Amino acid sequence: MxxxxxxxxxxxxxxxxxxxxxxxxxxxxxxxxxxxxxxxYQAFEKLNLSPSDALRLFLRYVAENEKLPFAEVSVMVSEDDEDADILAVVRERLKNPARRIRVNVDDL
Known part of the structure; x- marks a missing residue:
């Protein structure tokens, strides 16, 4: 089939x-x-996982929890240098999720 x-x-x-x-x-x-x-594949190797094992873990999580094991983040940027700098900061902070701060929208 x-x-x-x-x-x-x-x-x-x-x-x-x-x-x-x-x-x-x-x-x-x-x-x-x-x-x-x-x-x-390089990350899987560091984690001592085969690609198949990694995908099985992902699929099992989604099947059991009916949601993704991560939050999707969308950032709107233009081709301005300032936006590129902001995007670089966002990427760096997403790599280190323990370093979080709370911000009110009004404070922005």
Missing amino acids: HHTCNYTCSTRIITVHDITGVRAMSTIQIRVDDELKKDA
């Missing part, structure tokens, strides 16, 4: 035999930017 979904992924059912009997396993194929893949 072969299915194709909107996210350029395909699912194929593979039968895997284990001690408890037969269970169906699926293969997921995704397209990602080459640089993203390289960076992610």
